[in-house]
Amino acid sequence: MTAVTPAHTDPPTDLWPAPYARGAVDATVTVPGSKSVTNRALVLAALASEPGWLRRPLRSRDTLLMAEALRTLGVRIEETVSSSSSGAGGSGEAWRIIPSPLRGPATVDVGNAGTVMRFLPPVAALADGPVRFDGDPRSHERPLHGVIDALRALGARVDDEGRGALPMTVHGAGGLDGGKVEIDASSSSQFVSALLLSAPRFNQGVEVRHVGSRLPSLPHIRMTVDMLRAVGARIDEPEHGGEPNVWRVAPSALRGRDLVVEPDLSNAQPFLAAALVTGGRVTVPDWPERTTQPGDELRRIFTEMGGSCELTEAGLTFTGTGRIHGIDVDLGEVGELTPGIAAVAALADSPSTLRGVAHLRLHETDRLAALTKEINELGGDVTETEDGLHIRPRPLHGGVFHTYHDHRMATAGAIIGLAVEGVEIEDVATTAKTLPDFPGMWTEMLGA
Known part of the structure; x- marks a missing residue:
């Protein structure tokens, strides 16, 4: 289908240089409540x-x-x-x-x-x-x-x-x-x-x-x-x-x-993605053994994309291997995870298809159109489908990643920035919607 391109209402004035990972992350990240x-x-x-x-x-x-x-x-x-x-x-x-x-x-x-x-x-x-x-x-x-x-x-x-x-x-x-x-x-x-x-x-x-x-x-x-x-x-x-x-x-x-209140497992997504993208290890304390939070599906999805996880009394430890695999997945029940999964998929070694998320066009922004536009402007190859995205990995380059006042767009851009030098996130402060001080948590995870 034809994508509806989100409009940039103003020239980007608040740009955050997304930190580039020089090596594998090894960190414990305490995620705020759900x-x-x-x-x-x-x-x-x-x-x-x-x-x-x-x-x-x-x-x-x-x-x-x-x-x-x-x-x-x-x-x-x-x-x-x-x-x-x-x-x-x-x-x-x-x-x-x-x-x-x-x-x-x-x-x-x-x-x-x-x-x-x-x-x-x-x-x-x-x-x-x-x-x-x-x-x-x-x-x-x-x-x-x-x-x-x-x-x-x-x-x-x-x-x-x-x-x-x-x-x-x-x-x-x-x-x-x-x-x-x-x-x-x-x-x-x-x-x-x-x-x-x-x-x-x-x-x-x-x-x-x-x-x-x-x-x-x-x-x-x-x-x-x-x-x-x-x-x-x-x-x-x-x-x-x-x-x-x-x-x-x-x-x-x-x-x-x-x-x-349990930790917000969907907000843990970018940190687990960092382990996957860099071939490192991240532990999230207090990860519940049983929960109704959609973010718990990250254990299965990111494992299929190339990582492994272990749930202990200390929390969830997720480990990457340095390789990321594409995935064909229905995200209808966990649509809020789509931006982070799309960012990881853009860095994978094979194509991905994300399905079941047509309703994301009505979220904080039209997330399907926004992800397509922003990843493609960094050199990617993303196509909107009727109910999702098809992502063919390509070598990416730096540039401005617009967020459209959407917190999950900002964290998606930060994930890409781990593997691609020169990515700048417009309005990273929008992450305060659900994750206060995301920039500080992100740089601390990287030891910066």
Whole structure:
């Protein structure tokens, strides 16, 4: 298919010289907490009937936007330094979340965070008063129709002037009837998660039926379901004998929870890729033995591409061999890993085909078009397909790697820069969306 080329809105002015690896990396990298877990936990704690704790939360743009939005709605979130030894991690930052009656009028800044723009409108429907949602210019282009249409079907009043996108106002009435609703979540699994997270507080709970084509990123829905059950919600879902593509949540009170947040395994990707690309070794402490995080698939995918891994009590140690093999892989359930895998594939010894990720055209940027353009401008040979990318490795050269305000584009460029001298990343600061101080972590890993 013909690629839609992302536009460069401004000349690159903030360029970060991506460090070139002169040898094999050998490092231990402590990865901050999971964004997906942190933001789901914040929503569930805000809707609970008693206070809860969130230990070792991710502090990044997306999670701070979520916390501030909940404060705007009346929830108290107290940030402390915890000395608890509860769970892995022991001492460190902790947030105490104290639920309060949700109120408006309020204005929520979603930035460009999909979890904030999609998870909070159902919460706002429970508030007493209007809640306006707005954010970065790109947030106006990201699909929100699944949440908006569903809320209307469940009894909420939403003003979006027919856009199916931001900006919009949810007129909270202090509660929501809930009930049965059909949605097309083929553009984002977050539409399903958004309704499930607030459903225990709906008068009738909710029955969500997905009626579109393939549902992407199922691990994120599994994460939502598991976290709901952990706070006392009652759920019937497809993977435990339920009807396919149907989730039912009964109305109930939610318990407060004391939760230690796992490391963000998707944010571990560039560091594991560094071991693969340089033939080195990287250890990520506290890698969970069992998890619903999509990033856990990196163990299998990067092993197929030429590395090996060992999971011990110390964490995950990934080792590269100095050779990278191409891969033919369906990434439909783990689409957020696509930019990093594409970067590694561009350095491989054989072609790769990445499939099942058409929905990435609707993420922070059109990731398929952006990856195609940026890798090709460094001398690569990437072709967009209907639902992914075909990558034929070629000798690459230095140049500017544009990010389009997308954190995973920035880390993809850094991976390529390990093996290609002269790569400069535009706006590397965009990594703060989910991975604070990525440049510092990257150079420390390299011993620079």
